[in-house]
Amino acid sequence: MPRSARELPDAIQWHEGMLLAPQHFQQLAVRGEELVAYHALTASPFHWGIRHLKIDPVQLVSGVLRVLELEAVMPDGLIVSHMQGDEEPLEIDLTPIQSDLAGDGLPVYLSVPVRRLGGQATRGDLPRYGAVEGMPVSDEETGESEISIPRLKPRLSLHAVETLPAKYVGLPVARVAVREEAFTLTNFVPPQLFVTRMSVLGEMCQTLATRLREKAVYLAERARTPLGQSDRPMMREMQATLQGIVSGLPVLEAMLKTDRTHPFSLYLALCQIVGSMTAVGGALVPPVLAAYDHDDPRISYAAACDFIVQMLDRISESYTAIPFIEEDGIFSLKLEQDWCDDDLTVGVRARPEATESDVIAWMEGALVGSESVITPMRERRVLGAPRHRIDREQALDLVPTRGVVLFKIEMNFDDIVPGENLSILSGDKGRREGPQEIVLYIRNPSSDNR
Incomplete structure (x- = not known):
């Protein structure tokens, strides 16, 4: 995505008798792609992430992180994919930097060279694309006249660095560390386009939703007793606590059931519960949570979930x-x-x-x-x-x-x-x-x- 609208190629002035050159069609295609990316990333600021990822666990033991399957949207709007069996493997040898992977380890970035305005797409020191011979295609109208059309395939690479160099655009797909002399993936969660219930983030939220509902059922049963029908301060507070627990629960559960909710939207649902749970713990002001980090969403989710669980633990069932x-x-x-x-x-x-x-x-x-x-x-x-x-x-x-x-x-x-x-x-x-x-x-x- 362009950093500003000024970097968008201006529209071509088409006119009768115009002598067409490859540049006209190239600029038309670039402008169309950039416009789509600009609108998408403006309307949805975190419109990048992993859609599907599979890493080879066997190769990782020997110090090679190999991506077997991948589908993702890069931060500049570029759609990329990789499948096992493609001409070039998508992998990185971690053994030369084994000493750097102690402790918390290093993130591994999926990257592609940035688009250079006016530069050659497939040539130069750092080409963004590689030229490949496309599969033969026929005329969609007649079904005849098959021809092979040259295609541009993004040149994907992996980099194990703390910060990705500016000449690349990319996103972290994993974090690798060496523990007990073995290469291992940490509990890092990469940026995602949506959250499913089977994902790490989805399981965190599903576990939390289950705890919220169980605690709400417990309090509801207590509220139905003769003591719960009284107007005593303790009982009124219990009913207020119950309201604080359930107020944001239906939204969280509904979003989880779609298996297509964007992680930032789901995080906002957690923040709503953080606010309603504040009074449950006896506080008057909710905690100030750190800014949402789309490149490391687990940290943001954990902070919100930990606070909610802490408040739930204050409601004794003993x-x-x-x-x-x-x-x-x-x-x-x-x-x-x-x-x-x-x-x-x-x-x-x-x-x-x-x-x-x-x-x-x-x-x-x-x-x-x-x-x-x-x-x-x-x-x-x-x-x-x-x-x-x-x-x-x-x-x-x-x-x-x-x-x-x-x-x-x-x-x-x-x-x-x-x-x-x-x-x-x-x-x-x-x-x-x-x-x-x-x-x-x-x-x-x-x-x-x-």
């Missing part, structure tokens, strides 16, 4: 959250016998105007115990069951949502009686207003076997 009932400043919940085999984990949500420090101070001075012992606790001026704050490192697989502080309440049978209501209330009524909500986290049986 625990069920059971809210306390609040009445006149007293938070109460009947403790089932099965819940009392270990210490209790509770989450305390601050009121909108309160800080985390306020919640910690309130909980440290609160009375914690069963209903039958609350009155004696007040008379003896004791706080009841010991409790201490749990930080994020100690929480392990239980990640609290924004505004929730976790506490561990020790199972002290002098203060906590299984089967009775557990009460949590302020130890000093005139001290400060209590939290907005308290929930008890019960580990699900299935998570105990993991």
